[in-house]
Amino acid sequence: MTIQWFPGHMAKARRQVTEQLKLVDIIFELVDARLPLSSRNPMIDEVINQKPRLVILNKMDMADEIETRRWVQYFDERGIKAVALNSFEGKGLTSVTKAAQEILKEKWDRMKSKGMKPRAMRAMIVGIPNVGKSTLINRLAKKNLAKTGNTPGVTKAQQWIKVGKEIELLDTPGILWPKFEDQQIGYKLAVTGAIKDSITNMEDLAVYALRFLEERYPDRLQERYGIEKVDEDLVVTFDAIGQKRRVFGQGGEIDYDQVALLIIRDLRGEHLGRLTFDRVEDAIAEEARQQAIKEEDAARRLQNAARKKSE
Numbered sequence: 001m002t003i004q005w006f007p008g009h010m011a012k013a014r015r016q017v018t019e020q021l022k023l024v025d026i027i028f029e030l031v032d033a034r035l036p037l038s039s040r041n042p043m044i045d046e047v048i049n050q051k052p053r054l055v056i057l058n059k060m061d062m063a064d065e066i067e068t069r070r071w072v073q074y075f076d077e078r079g080i081k082a083v084a085l086n087s088f089e090g091k092g093l094t095s096v097t098k099a100a101q102e103i104l105k106e107k108w109d110r111m112k113s114k115g116m117k118p119r120a121m122r123a124m125i126v127g128i129p130n131v132g133k134s135t136l137i138n139r140l141a142k143k144n145l146a147k148t149g150n151t152p153g154v155t156k157a158q159q160w161i162k163v164g165k166e167i168e169l170l171d172t173p174g175i176l177w178p179k180f181e182d183q184q185i186g187y188k189l190a191v192t193g194a195i196k197d198s199i200t201n202m203e204d205l206a207v208y209a210l211r212f213l214e215e216r217y218p219d220r221l222q223e224r225y226g227i228e229k230v231d232e233d234l235v236v237t238f239d240a241i242g243q244k245r246r247v248f249g250q251g252g253e254i255d256y257d258q259v260a261l262l263i264i265r266d267l268r269g270e271h272l273g274r275l276t277f278d279r280v281e282d283a284i285a286e287e288a289r290q291q292a293i294k295e296e297d298a299a300r301r302l303q304n305a306a307r308k309k310s311e
């Protein structure tokens, strides 16, 4: 399912997630391990509003392993626990339960010390479309869908899935919108299939993919397409790839639309290997930029206040 996000849809999605949040102790924030920042909802911190959370980097089988380890560390250093997962094959599921227990340990210990009976932790999955929410729910569910009927507070009957003895998971995930802020993020989301192909120009996307590969994984370009670099004249590059992969139209000439499609399919189908599009370095640089803006702003306000006082 791909949703066209208009302001009304965003507001509704946010309202729904906010309602569901009241029912749970912890959020499982699902992101794509290939784009751990670009696949996060831009307002996630405000939406979950201090609720304990575990970031799950899903589709780790498609992401660069070294980069995934660095991303887990990145979140960790910011006080956010993160684990990597392959929901498709069910790899890493126990790390989810373990991490959730660790996150809620203090709260549970406090409850125990007050003589309260231990109960299962209640969790829900939140994420942008196509990040693997249903796949993970199905994996965790196995045969454990618990028909518990109505839960006070919501009109729709919520079902809880038992995950071991410790966790009950809401069977419906919270769907939030992706970031649309800049073109680069748009390309990253499109190239991994998180936004509709019909709203993207495939040739542009293929060129983005080639330039990305040239910068970050040049060996893959060489291996798959026999090219060292992307030529300034893109026709030269498309011709070379078309020749190498034998993408000919009816008249025997290279079919550029098909070359573009081939590149995107290769990338999504992992014929270009495991790739990570978001870089930890870029996230750190962005944080520094935001911090500098804040500081400049604060300094300006201080100057203004001082000027007003002296007037």
Ligand SMILES: Nc1nc2c(ncn2[C@@H]2O[C@H](COP(=O)(O)OP(=O)(O)OP(=O)(O)O)[C@@H](O)[C@H]2O)c(=O)[nH]1
Residues within 6 Å of the ligand: 001, 002, 058, 059, 060, 061, 062, 085, 086, 087, 088, 089, 127, 128, 129, 130, 131, 132, 133, 134, 135, 136, 175
């Ligand atoms: N390779 C790989 N594919 C995955 C993984 N998890 C999910 N997928 C695939 O990603 C696609 C989207 O998965 P869904 O579970 O439908 O995603 P969703 O977040 O529920 O999507 P929406 O219903 O659009 O919100 C499917 O083709 C899944 O098979 C994973 O860990 N690895």
